Each structure stands twice: as C-alpha cells, then as structure tokens.
Amino acid sequence: MKKYFIIRVINILITLFIIATATFFLMKQLPGSPFDEEKLSNLSEEQRMEFYARYGLDKPLSQQYVLYMKNLVQGDLGESFYFKGQDVSTLIKNRIGPSALLGVQAVLLGFTIGIILGIVAAFRHNTMWDFSAMIVAVLGVSIPNFVFAALLQYYVGLKLGILPVAFWESYSSSIMPTIALSLMVIALIARFTRNEMLEVLQQDYMLTAKAKGVPPFKIIYKHAIRNALIPVITILGPIVVSLLTGSLVIENIFGVPGIGSLFVDSIKVNDYTTIMGLTLFYSAFFVLTMLIIDLLYGVIDPRIRISGAKE
Amino acid sequence: MDVETLLKVNNLHVSFSTYAGKVQAVRGVNLYLKKGETLAIVGESGSGKSVTSKSIMRLLPSNSAQIEDGEILFEGRDLANLPEREMEKIRGSEISMIFQDPMTALNPTMTIGNQIIESLLIHQKLNKTQALQKAIELLKLVGIPNAETRVKQFPHQFSGGMRQRVVIAIALACNPKVLIADEPTTALDVTIQAQILDLMKDIQKKMGTSIIIITHDLGVVANIADRVAVMYAGKIVETGTVEEVFYNPQHPYTWGLLGSMPNMETKEDLIAIPGSPPDLINPPKGDPFAERNEFALKVDYLREPPMFKLTETHYAATWLLHGKAPKIERPLKLDKKRLTVTKPVQKDAIEITVPNEPLIEVKNLKKYFNIGKNELLRAVDNLTFDIYKGETLGLVGESGCGKSTTGRTLMKLYEATEGEVLFQKEAVHGKKNSSELKQFNRKVQMIFQDPYASLNPRKTVADIIAEGIDIHGLAKTKEDRRQRVYELLETVGLNRDHANRYPHEFSGGQRQRIGIARALAVEPEFIIADEPISALDVSIQAQVVNLMKKLQKERGLTYLFIAHDLSMIKHISDRVGVMYLGSMVELASSDDLYNEPLHPYTQALLSAVPVPDPMREKSRERIILEGDLPSPSNPPSGCRFRTRCPHAIETCAKMAPEWKEAKPNHWVACHIINS
Numbered sequence: 010m011k012k013y014f015i016i017r018v019i020n021i022l023i024t025l026f027i028i029a030t031a032t033f034f035l036m037k038q039l040p041g042s043p044f045d046e047e048k049l050s051n052l053s054e055e056q057r058m059e060f061y062a063r064y065g066l067d068k069p070l071s072q073q074y075v076l077y078m079k080n081l082v083q084g085d086l087g088e089s090f091y092f093k094g095q096d097v098s099t100l101i102k103n104r105i106g107p108s109a110l111l112g113v114q115a116v117l118l119g120f121t122i123g124i125i126l127g128i129v130a131a132f133r134h135n136t137m138w139d140f141s142a143m144i145v146a147v148l149g150v151s152i153p154n155f156v157f158a159a160l161l162q163y164y165v166g167l168k169l170g171i172l173p174v175a176f177w178e179s180y181s182s183s184i185m186p187t188i189a190l191s192l193m194v195i196a197l198i199a200r201f202t203r204n205e206m207l208e209v210l211q212q213d214y215m216l217t218a219k220a221k222g223v224p225p226f227k228i229i230y231k232h233a234i235r236n237a238l239i240p241v242i243t244i245l246g247p248i249v250v251s252l253l254t255g256s257l258v259i260e261n262i263f264g265v266p267g268i269g270s271l272f273v274d275s276i277k278v279n280d281y282t283t284i285m286g287l288t289l290f291y292s293a294f295f296v297l298t299m300l301i302i303d304l305l306y307g308v309i310d311p312r313i314r315i316s317g318a319k320e
Numbered sequence: 321m322d323v324e325t326l327l328k329v330n331n332l333h334v335s336f337s338t339y340a341g342k343v344q345a346v347r348g349v350n351l352y353l354k355k356g357e358t359l360a361i362v363g364e365s366g367s368g369k370s371v372t373s374k375s376i377m378r379l380l381p382s383n384s385a386q387i388e389d390g391e392i393l394f395e396g397r398d399l400a401n402l403p404e405r406e407m408e409k410i411r412g413s414e415i416s417m418i419f420q421d422p423m424t425a426l427n428p429t430m431t432i433g434n435q436i437i438e439s440l441l442i443h444q445k446l447n448k449t450q451a452l453q454k455a456i457e458l459l460k461l462v463g464i465p466n467a468e469t470r471v472k473q474f475p476h477q478f479s480g481g482m483r484q485r486v487v488i489a490i491a492l493a494c495n496p497k498v499l500i501a502d503e504p505t506t507a508l509d510v511t512i513q514a515q516i517l518d519l520m521k522d523i524q525k526k527m528g529t530s531i532i533i534i535t536h537d538l539g540v541v542a543n544i545a546d547r548v549a550v551m552y553a554g555k556i557v558e559t560g561t562v563e564e565v566f567y568n569p570q571h572p573y574t575w576g577l578l579g580s581m582p583n584m585e586t587k588e589d590l591i592a593i594p595g596s597p598p599d600l601i602n603p604p605k606g607d608p609f610a611e612r613n614e615f616a617l618k619v620d621y622l623r624e625p626p627m628f629k630l631t632e633t634h635y636a637a638t639w640l641l642h643g644k645a646p647k648i649e650r651p652l653k654l655d656k657k658r659l660t661v662t663k664p665v666q667k668d669a670i671e672i673t674v675p676n677e678p679l680i681e682v683k684n685l686k687k688y689f690n691i692g693k694n695e696l697l698r699a700v701d702n703l704t705f706d707i708y709k710g711e712t713l714g715l716v717g718e719s720g721c722g723k724s725t726t727g728r729t730l731m732k733l734y735e736a737t738e739g740e741v742l743f744q745k746e747a748v749h750g751k752k753n754s755s756e757l758k759q760f761n762r763k764v765q766m767i768f769q770d771p772y773a774s775l776n777p778r779k780t781v782a783d784i785i786a787e788g789i790d791i792h793g794l795a796k797t798k799e800d801r802r803q804r805v806y807e808l809l810e811t812v813g814l815n816r817d818h819a820n821r822y823p824h825e826f827s828g829g830q831r832q833r834i835g836i837a838r839a840l841a842v843e844p845e846f847i848i849a850d851e852p853i854s855a856l857d858v859s860i861q862a863q864v865v866n867l868m869k870k871l872q873k874e875r876g877l878t879y880l881f882i883a884h885d886l887s888m889i890k891h892i893s894d895r896v897g898v899m900y901l902g903s904m905v906e907l908a909s910s911d912d913l914y915n916e917p918l919h920p921y922t923q924a925l926l927s928a929v930p931v932p933d934p935m936r937e938k939s940r941e942r943i944i945l946e947g948d949l950p951s952p953s954n955p956p957s958g959c960r961f962r963t964r965c966p967h968a969i970e971t972c973a974k975m976a977p978e979w980k981e982a983k984p985n986h987w988v989a990c991h992i993i994n995s
Contacts, residue, residue, distance in 0.1 A: 213419055214424065217425045217435075217487070218438070220412060220417040221412035221439040223412075224442075231438075310428075311429060311474040
C-alpha cells in the first residue's frame with residue numbers, strides 16, 4: 010500500500026513537470042503580448058529594456074524557463090503581468106473561496122439528489138417514478154446550464170425577488186449558482202446510479218439477501234447501494250474537478266468573483282503568468298483528486314483493497 | 321396434512337409475463353415434504369423446477385411473475401397468499417435457500433461474518449457479539465478451517481467450494497425446518513461436489529432439516545434423495561421414492577432421462593430424446609411430452625393424463641398406465657443398463673484395438689502465461705502423449721487443470737512455451753508461412769463449449785458454416801457452396817430450411833449442431849471438442865454425443881474430447897488422459913482407466929462421480945479429497961497432487977514423479993506405483 014502510494018506521488022510530480030514545461034513554451038509561442046505595445050513603443054530603448062528586465066523577459070528563453078522552474082519548486086508562481094504587484098498564488102488564493110464554496114455545494118447537492126433519483130428509478134423500474142426521474146436526467150443533460158441559470162435569475166431573482174440576481178454579497182448569493190451548477194451533476198449521477206443499481210439488483214446476492222428475510226429497505230442500503238456506488242465513483246473525479254475549479258460561464262452570469270472568471274480575464278489580457286499558474290493549479294488539483302478517488306475505491310471495494318495490500 | 325408432513329404444495333400455477341406472451345412456467349404442481357426427508361425435483365432447463373422452489377420462498381420477480389392458482393401450505397399457513405411482511409419472517413428462519421453459483425451468491429463488499437449474522441440479527445434478535453460467536457460455530461459446522469479469522473474475510477478470499485460452504489452456513493444460521501437447494505453443486509468441480517453433498521447429508525443427520533434439492537443431475541439425486549419428483553414442461557410427470565423411480569420408472573420421459581445418462585459400464589449409444597421441450601407460451605393440449613414420445617398414443621395428443629397411482633408413494637402421469645392402454649415394454653437397454661451396474665460385463669478383447677499410427681505427437685509440451693509481477697501461471701507443464709488416427713482421446717480434469725489450454729495449444733491458438741507438437745510428423749509450432757498455416761488450419765477444427773457465444777449472431781447459419789469453405793476456396797460456384805451447406809446441415813440432423821436463419825432462432829442443442837457443421841465444413845482430420853456438451857441439457861447432450869460418434873465412424877475423424885464429466889468422457893473416448901494442475905497424471909484406455917485406476921487422483925475422481933443408481937450410490941465408499949486445488953501459479957513441489965493425496969509419502973515432496981508405462985498402454989505419474 011505504502012509503495013503504491015509513493016509510486017503514485019512520483020507519477021503525479023512527473024505529470025505536473027510535463028504540464029508546466031508544455032504550458033511555459035506554448036505560452037511563449039502565443040502571438041501578442043501582455044503589455045500595450047503601442048505605449049511601450051513610445052518609451053526609449055533603455056526604458057523598455059528596464060521594463061522587460063522587471064519581468065525577466067530580457068533573458069533568453071532557456072534562462073527564463075530555468076528561472077520559472079526554480080521559482081515553481083519554491084512554490085512561487087510569479088508575479089501577474091496584469092494585476093500590478095500581485096503574486097499569482099495570492100490571486101488564486103483570493104479567488105478560490107467563492108469557486109470552492111459553489112463547487113462543494115454543487116457536488117454535495119448533485120450527488121445526493123442524483124443518487125436518490127437513481128435509486129428510486131431503479132427500484133420503481135418502468136413505472137412513473139422511473140420515467141419522471143429519467144426525464145429530469147435527460148433535461149439536465151440537454152439544457153445548457155447558462156439557459157437554466159438565466160431562467161433561475163428571471164423567475165427566482167426577478168419575479169419572486171427572494172435571492173440576489175447577479176452580485177456576490179452574502180451566502181444567499183451562492184444558492185442560485187449552486188443549483189444551476191448541480192443540474193448537470195444530478196442528471197449524470199441519476200442516470201449512472203440507475204443503471205448500476207439495475208445491474209446490482211439482478212445479482213444473485215440480492216436474492217440471497219432476500220432469502221435471508223432481510224426487509225426491502227435494508228436490502229437497499231446494506232447490500233445494493235455500496236455495490237452500485239463503486240462504478241459511480243469513477244465519474245466523480247472529472248465532475249469534482251470541473252465544479253470545484255469554478256465554472257467560467259456560471260461565474261460570469263452570477264457575477265461570482267471566482268477562479269473561473271479570473272481565468273477568463275487573464276486569457277483576455279494575455280496575462281502569461283496567471284494563465285500558467287492557473288493551468289498548473291487545475292492540473293495539480295485534477296491529479297490529486299484522481300489519487301483520492303483511487304484510494305476511495307479501496308475503502309469501498311474490499312477486492313481492490315486486498316490487491317493493493319499485496320503490492 | 322398429517323403431522324409428519326411439513327410442507328405441501330397443491331395445484332400450483334405460476335406464470336411469467338414476457339414480451340412474447342404469458343409463459344405458463346408451472347402448471348398444476350402437487351408435492352409434499354416430510355420431516356427430515358430429502359425430496360429431489362429433477363428436470364431439464366425450463367421444466368419449472370426452479371420456479372417451483374422459488375415460489376415456495378416467494379422469491380419470484382414481483383413485476384413479471386405471478387402465482388395464478390394453488391396453495392403452499394407450511395405449518396398451517398398458505399405461503400402463496402401470505403403478506404410480504406409475514407413472508408419475510410419465514411424466509412431465512414423457517415425456510416432457507418442455497419443457490420447455484422457460489423461465486424455470485426455472496427455480496428462482494430461485505431465480510432462473510434456480517435453476511436451470516438444478518439439473519440440472526442433479524443430473526444433471533446441476538447446482539448452482535450453473540451451472533452458472531454454463532455457465525456464462527458456455523459463456519460466450523462460447514463467445515464471451514466480457521467473460522468475465527470475467516471469470519472472477518474471477504475468472499476473473494478474464498479475458493480468456490482469454500483464459498484458454497486459459506487452459503488450453506490448462511491442458510492443454516494437460524495436452524496430452518498426446510499432447506500431448498502437450487503442446483504447447489506452444478507457450478508462446482510466433481511471432487512468439491514462430493515464434499516458438498518456429504519456436508520448436506522451430514523447436516524441433515526445432525527439438525528433434522530428437510531431438504532428440497534433441485535437438480536438436473538440424476539447422479540446427485542441417487543446420491544442424496546429419499547424421494548424424487550420428475551418435472552417436465554411445468555408439470556410433475558412422475559414421483560416416487562428414488563428406488564421406485566430409478567428401478568421401476570413408468571413415464572416415457574423418465575425412461576428418456578435415465579437412458580440419456582451414460583454410466584460407467586456401457587458403450588452402447590445413449591438413448592437420446594428426440595426434439596426439444598415445448599413452448600410454454602402455448603402449452604400443448606394433451607401430454608406435453610407426446611411430441612417427443614415414441615410410445616405416444618392418440619389420446620396423448622388430446623387429453624392430459626391424470627396421475628396414475630402405482631403405490632402409496634409412486635405416481636406417474638402417462639396414459640400408458642391406463643387399463644385400456646396397450647402393454648408397452650420399457651426400452652430393453654434401460655433394464656440392461658441397470659443390470660450391468662450390479663455386475664459389470666467383461667469387455668470383449670476385440671474392442672481394445674491397439675492403434676499404432678499417431679496423428680499427433682505431443683512431447684514435453686509446456687505453456688506458461690505471464691500474469692505480471694514476475695509470476696508465471698504454469699497452465700500446462702510437461703505433457704507427453706500421442707493421439708492416434710481415428711481414435712477419441714478424452715481429456716478430463718477439474719477446472720484450472722489446463723485441459724482447455726492443452727487443446728488450444730495443440731491447435732496453435734497459443735504458441736507453446738517449450739516442447740513440441742507434431743501433427744502428421746510436422747511441427748505445429750514455430751515459424752510457418754501462410755500457406756502452411758492455412759493447410760494446418762484446415763485439418764484441425766474446434767467445437768466450442770458455449771453454443772450461444774460461439775456463433776456470430778449477425779450472420780446466417782449458411783454464412784457461419786460456409787466461412788471456412790470460402791476461406792479455403794473449397795466451393796467453386798455459389799451453387800456448389802449452397803449444396804455443401806445443405807449437405808452439412810443434413811449431416812448434423814438439421815434441415816435445408818435452417819440455412820437462411822440466424823443463430824438466435826435455434827435452441828442450445830441445435831446451435832451446437834451448427835457448431836459441429838461449421839467444424840466439418842472444411843473436411844478436417846482432427847477435431848478438438850472443448851466441453852462441447854456441458855452447456856446442454858441431459859437429453860440434448862445424448863443427441864450431440866451420438867451425432868459425434870456417428871460422424872467419427874463415417875468420416876474417420878480423430879477427436880480430442882475435453883470435458884469434466886467423467887461418465888460422458890468414458891462413454892465417448894477410446895483412451896482417457898487425466899490432468900491435474902497442468903500435468904497429466906494418468907493415461908490409459910478408457911476401460912482400463914475406469915476399471916483399474918492406478919493414480920490416487922483418478923481413483924478419487926472416479927469415486928466422486930455420483931452414478932444414477934441409488935442402491936450403489938448409497939452403499940459405496942467414497943474417497944473424499946480434502947481441501948481445494950492449489951494455485952497453478954504456485955504449485956506444490958514434487959508431485960503436484962501430494963497436498964491432497966491420501967497416500968503421499970516423503971519422496972512426493974522432493975521430486976516430481978516420472979511419467980511411466982505401468983502396464984502395457986497404461987501410463988501413470990506416481991511414486992507409489994511401480995512399473
């Protein structure tokens with residue numbers, strides 16, 4: 010188990026190194042510049058060199074790369090080109106809060122409702138329950154979340170006037186974006202859970218449980234759910250990452266000062282260091298989540314636990 | 321209902337709604353179960369035997385199955401109409417059930433301890449510590465060593481046989497009055513089957529449980545049952561004590577079932593029942609068996625026969641027992657077969673012809689699989705044998721012994737790790753150009769185990785059969801190709817109309833015939849049949865085996881027949897090789913092997929096979945092998961069988977036994993046998 014963990018961590022570090030290198034050189038290939046070239050051209054040659062030197066842009070590419078990597082190892086993502094005098098890490102730190110709040114809420118809401126819908130649909134297979142749950146699921150996948158967000162804003166925000174429409178002031182501001190974000194999750198999880206559940210209900214051990222005289226409700230939560238959830242965990246990774254790191258569209262619509270809107274802004278202005286920092290942050294977050302999920306498998310599925318222990 | 325009768329089923333009707341219509345799976349079943357007795361329900365797939373047992377437990381899928389009529393009386397209550405809540409109290413405490421496949425019957429994410437105590441917590445209101453204590457006792461009762469540690473383990477840490485013991489422990493947890501076992505040994509190897517049957521008998525003796533066992537295996541019935549009910553097309557056609565049903569069968573279907581079972585002593589053709597069971601969406605009007613019954617009377621097609629009483633316990637539903645029916649002698653073969661059981665007839669010397677021209681020579685063949693982490697799976701380890709032209713060589717052994725790998729390696733589906741295979745004096749393995757390969761492929765064909773998975777569902781039967789003809793360019797014109805397909809279909813007992821249909825339109829037995837036709841299409845010399853009948857019902861098995869024997873005679877084919885069913889392999893093979901854990905332990909003519917097995921493993925294997933003869937079955941001494949098969953990736957040193965061998969000596973651990981000819985044409989690998 011320990012060995013497995015170490016190997017995984019080494020793999021993660023290698024992955025991140027490759028991503029950092031790739032984004033660094035790709036960034037440098039991009040046309041355009043983070044600075045207003047017109048204004049820069051008004052400066053004298055000397056002043057301009059001084060300006061470049063301030064951001065380390067006067068050195069050859071290879072040296073810039075070595076410097077960037079050196080700083081990276083020390084946890085320094087560099088200074089933003091756009092937000093003057095601000096570290097990229099500080100920027101991320103300041104912006105992650107709202108995104109993480111929305112993400113955690115949307116994941117919890119989406120998983121809870123999605124799993125419940127899926128289980129109900131499976132147990133009431135081919136009944137009105139099943140059909141209604143699956144209609145919700147199809148709608149959730151097919152309606153783009155910005156359309157749903159706009160509907161929410163109009164009806165709940167404007168007509169009913171019970172929640173703030175598009176500004177970030179208190180906890181109540183997070184409710185509508187959370188709901189808008191979770192719709193997709195509900196839909197995906199409900200469909201997936203239903204299918205897995207139907208599969209599990211066909212298994213012989215469900216009959217064994219019934220033959221023991223276990224009441225139906227207990228059969229569900231003691232025998233069925235755990236087995237049905239094992240595959241559901243697989244799709245947990247990508248969902249968690251995409252939600253926790255902020256949704257570009259939803260954050261824009263609801264005016265959330267999150268990490269998603271920071272990303273959009275930095276791309277607009279060619280803020281190299283911020284883009285690189287965010288890409289790296291996303292990647293690191295993704296690989297770590299996948300690691301946690303793989304470890305989670307072991308907790309839920311004893312067959313995996315044992316083979317891990319042998320390693 | 322008298323005091324002795326525990327359970328009584330009256331006029332039970334069960335139907336299933338399907339897209340095609342209502343399937344009348346059980347049509348008026350009557351049966352009873354007395355205290356402490358074992359009732360066997362025998363029948364082929366679709367006969368309604370499992371549905372009957374699940375109805376008693378009310379375990380049928382509630383959305384499609386329905387008990388239409390009848391009552392199931394248990395201790396004065398009618399289970400057919402009991403509310404679900406009340407039924408839950410009976411399940412697992414008064415009546416419990418053992419299922420067929422121990423690999424899937426246990427929840428993979430729960431410790432076996434928790435699975436055993438579940439019913440104790442529900443029904444007996446024990447606290448968890450008491451329940452766990454009881455679980456450990458139960459595991460000991462069903463013969464699981466180190467129960468204290470095993471109770472905390474998960475199902476995947478147990479072997480198949482051990483899991484079935486756990487399933488039995490779960491069923492016994494609350495000391496039920498009735499135990500229903502639905503094909504409890506079908507998924508197990510024969511030596512493990514013997515252990516489990518023994519365990520069930522032992523438990524019945526200790527706890528006085530009444531058992532209903534559902535099975536298709538008449539050997540198992542003869543071994544364990546007190547009474548038998550034979551089911552066909554949703555009805556019980558004959559019922560009586562085992563002795564009555566086995567020694568004085570009255571219904572033609574029972575004759576057919578008994579006749580289609582090979583036993584160890586006969587070489588004659590099996591009595592196959594022609595055709596296949598009726599469609600239960602529109603069940604036939606009269607006797608459902610009439611269509612397949614060579615003795616059918618006119619009345620059989622018109623009116624359903626009632627149960628005719630023969631003795632207090634013996635009943636049969638056939639018009640042949642009516643006073644006005646013509647006297648019909650039971651097929652002679654059947655009686656002869658039974659007679660030979662008690663005194664085996666000496667085989668004529670002529671039958672043992674010593675063939676001398678080897679078609680295939682296998683020398684020190686090894687096939688290892690790399691299973692990662694520097695581990696090797698020694699699937700086949702050092703085999704040496706010949707297959708003679710025109711003979712059938714049977715290869716028998718338990719699952720994981722390497723018999724299928726051997727077959728595939730002979731066919732060059734796998735490349736050999738070491739050693740060589742000569743086919744007509746030419747090496748099979750090693751580099752070959754494509755025309756040599758094609759030539760070889762034409763001469764060697766295979767028949768597969770699963771007739772459902774081995775035929776491409778999107779091709780017509782004609783295209784499936786003719787694929788080989790096309791590849792090898794055996795037909796000049798389209799007309800020629802069609803004629804060949806027709807001929808092949810007729811050869812395997814199908815007809816021309818079948819050529820344009822798709823595989824799903826056929827039954828299992830018919831599909832296996834298509835598989836045989838496909839193999840024959842390229843006019844091969846050698847056919848490897850890998851468990852060709854194990855997925856089929858008994859009566860259909862006999863049809864396929866008879867067909868294979870006939871084809872061999874007509875075309876001079878050579879067979880390698882791989883199976884785990886010892887009686888069937890004895891029936892079809894000229895010589896038999898017994899494999900254990902990747903190596904061959906004994907090879908001899910089938911008569912020699914069965915009459916005088918030399919290797920302790922062969923002896924145990926033979927003694928474990930239940931024979932369809934209750935008297936012999938109940939009187940004979942069994943050699944029950946302890947424990948499970950060791951893992952082929954880490955086999956025991958020296959002789960691989962030594963860990964389970966009752967005669968193991970010191971030398972066995974030190975060196976592998978030599979492959980020697982102990983008697984003329986009788987090869988064996990064992991230290992305690994001298995040549």
